[in-house]
Amino acid sequence: MPEWGLLLLLFAAIAIGYALGRIDRERKRRKKAENLSQEYFVGLNYLLNDQPDEAIETFIRALDITSESAETFETRITLGRLYGRRGEIERAIQVHQGLLAKPSLSYQQSLRVQLELARDYLSAGLLDRAEALLRDIAKAENSIRYDALKLLLDVYQQEKEWQRAIDVARQLLSRDEGYYRNRMTHFFCELAELSLQRREYHDARERLQQALQADRNSVRASLLMGAMEYEQANYRAANKALQRIAQQDPEFVSESVPLLVKVDRKLGRFQSISGYLNRCLKEHPSTAVMLAIAEGIHRSSGSNRASRFIVNQLVRRPSLKGLYGLIDLHLEQLEGSSRENLGLLANLVSRVIDSKPVYRCGQCGFSGKELHWQCPSCKEWGAVKPIRGIEGQ
Structure with missing residues (x-):
C-alpha cells in the first residue's frame, strides 16, 4: 500500500477514536445532567414540603455531580454554604479553604471566599480566626465590607467587647440607622452595668447618657438610671428617670413600678406619684400599676376601699395577679x-401565676420569667417585653 494510504488510515483511526470519545463523553454528560436535573427537582419537592434537611442533602448530591465534571467558583461556594447549613462545619471549612488556595481567584472572589470562611469559623466558635479575617475584609472599599462588618458585630457581641461593637455599629448606621442605633444603645447599657457593678457611678452615668443620645426612647437606660440614682439617694432624679418610661414605651411601665413606689416612700409623700399612676392606669392599664394604686388606697383609706377599687378594675381587666392581690387584702380581715x-x-x-411565663419575645416567641434585653433564642435586642392579658400585666 502506498505511504499516503497508511497516513490516511491513521488519520481516519484518530478521527474515529476522537468521535467515539466525544460520543461517550456526551453520553456521560447527558447522564450527569439528567441526574442533576432529577436531584434538583427532588430537592425542590423537599423544600415545598417543608423538609429543609432532606432538601439540603439532595442539593449537596446535585452539586457533587456538577463538581465532578465542571468545578466552578459558584458551585464550590454554594456547596460549602450548604455543608454549613447542615451543621457539617469542618467540611464547609475544607471546601472554602481549598477554594481559597486556588491561584486563579480574582480579588473579589478571594474576598467572598474569606467571608464564607469567616462565617464557618463563627459557626464553629473559632471567634479569633473569624475576627482576624473579618477585620481584613472590612478594610476593603466595596459592598462586601458591610457584610463583613455585620459578622464582626456578631463576633464582638459574643466576646462581650461592647466598645468595639459600638465602633462597628457606628460604621453600619448608613445601612439601617434605626436598627443599629438600637444596638448601640444596648451596648452602652452593657458598659453602664459593668461600671455599676464596680460602683463607678460617674462612668455609668456617662454611658447611660450616651445610650439615651443614641436612642432617647431607651427604657433600659431609664431603668438603670433610676436604679443608680436610688442607690445614691438621689430620689428626685430617680423619680424623673422612672416616670420617663411612660413616654418611651408604656409596655415597660410595670417594670418601673416597684422601684417607683420605693422612691416615693423615701420622698415621704405618696401623692407625688398617685397622679402619674392614675394617668398610666387610664392610658396604658397594667396590673402592676393597679396594685400600686390599691396599695396607696390601703395605706390612706383602709382595706375595704382598696378591695372595692381592685374589684372594679378586675371587672374591666381580669388578671390572675389582680385576683391574688384582692385575696391577699381579704385575708387580713378574716380569721x-x-x-x-x-x-x-x-x-x-x-x-x-408561678407556672406562667412573665416575658415573651415579639420576634421569635421565646418566653420566660426573666427579662432578657437580648433574646436568648433569636439574639434580637429589645424584643422581649412583659406579657399582657389575664395571665400577665
Whole structure:
C-alpha cells in the first residue's frame, strides 16, 4: 500500500477514536445532567414540603455531580454554604479553604471566599480566626465590607467587647440607622452595668447618657438610671428617670413600678406619684400599676376601699395577679376556717401565676420569667417585653 494510504488510515483511526470519545463523553454528560436535573427537582419537592434537611442533602448530591465534571467558583461556594447549613462545619471549612488556595481567584472572589470562611469559623466558635479575617475584609472599599462588618458585630457581641461593637455599629448606621442605633444603645447599657457593678457611678452615668443620645426612647437606660440614682439617694432624679418610661414605651411601665413606689416612700409623700399612676392606669392599664394604686388606697383609706377599687378594675381587666392581690387584702380581715379556706385559694392562684411565663419575645416567641434585653433564642435586642392579658400585666 502506498505511504499516503497508511497516513490516511491513521488519520481516519484518530478521527474515529476522537468521535467515539466525544460520543461517550456526551453520553456521560447527558447522564450527569439528567441526574442533576432529577436531584434538583427532588430537592425542590423537599423544600415545598417543608423538609429543609432532606432538601439540603439532595442539593449537596446535585452539586457533587456538577463538581465532578465542571468545578466552578459558584458551585464550590454554594456547596460549602450548604455543608454549613447542615451543621457539617469542618467540611464547609475544607471546601472554602481549598477554594481559597486556588491561584486563579480574582480579588473579589478571594474576598467572598474569606467571608464564607469567616462565617464557618463563627459557626464553629473559632471567634479569633473569624475576627482576624473579618477585620481584613472590612478594610476593603466595596459592598462586601458591610457584610463583613455585620459578622464582626456578631463576633464582638459574643466576646462581650461592647466598645468595639459600638465602633462597628457606628460604621453600619448608613445601612439601617434605626436598627443599629438600637444596638448601640444596648451596648452602652452593657458598659453602664459593668461600671455599676464596680460602683463607678460617674462612668455609668456617662454611658447611660450616651445610650439615651443614641436612642432617647431607651427604657433600659431609664431603668438603670433610676436604679443608680436610688442607690445614691438621689430620689428626685430617680423619680424623673422612672416616670420617663411612660413616654418611651408604656409596655415597660410595670417594670418601673416597684422601684417607683420605693422612691416615693423615701420622698415621704405618696401623692407625688398617685397622679402619674392614675394617668398610666387610664392610658396604658397594667396590673402592676393597679396594685400600686390599691396599695396607696390601703395605706390612706383602709382595706375595704382598696378591695372595692381592685374589684372594679378586675371587672374591666381580669388578671390572675389582680385576683391574688384582692385575696391577699381579704385575708387580713378574716380569721379561723374562712381565713384558712381563702388561704388555700390564694396558694392555688399563686401556683398558677408561678407556672406562667412573665416575658415573651415579639420576634421569635421565646418566653420566660426573666427579662432578657437580648433574646436568648433569636439574639434580637429589645424584643422581649412583659406579657399582657389575664395571665400577665
